Amino acid sequence: MQRLLADSYRRLAATAQVTTHLVVLAERFTAERLDALAHDRGAPGAGLPRVLFVCSHNAGRSQLAAALLRHRAAGRVAVSSAGTHPGPGVAPHITQVLIEAGADPAGAFPKPLTDEVVRAADIVITMGCGDACPVVSGRRYLDWPVDDPEGAPPAVVRRIRDDIDRRITDLLAGLPGT
DSSP states (O other), X not given: OHHHHHXXXXXXXXXXXXXXXXXXXXXHHXXXXXXXXXXXXXXXXXXXXXXXXXXXXXXXXXXXXHHHHHHHHTTSSEEEEEESSOOSSOOHHHHHHHHHTTOOOXXXXXXXXXXXXXXXXXXXXEOSSOOOOXXXXXXXXXXXXXXXXXXXXHHHHHHHXXXXXXXXXXXXXXXXXX
């Protein structure tokens, strides 16, 4: 566990601009990775459908999708997000449109894409940014061509949020047990 915690800290520190809470974020990232490992190894209680959202920086689209799915699924789906090149933090305009939609952005932070999180996912969804994910047999891969909200005016970011929310509704309708 200490090795995984040290690796999580190193990965987050590589892109962190503010390191005040880096230890806490590394602990949370490690817990997510341990949960993914347990699910991948068939641990009891790890049976919820798992969805992983991936984009480049894990600061916009994938954070929107993860928070909206968590909000709508209300504990019936395990949700993760990650970035192939994670940014330093979730974009403030993303946090704002999530709050407007009633989704809780608290605790969201960009995380690097790791093999164990991909292996644990039942569905891996890339957000239209051409990111390459490791391919694990038996996993379902989707690409949602979603506009990039970076630098977009608030009305456009809300439209992107609503587009993702419609996709979340369709995704939930097709998941077993949800």
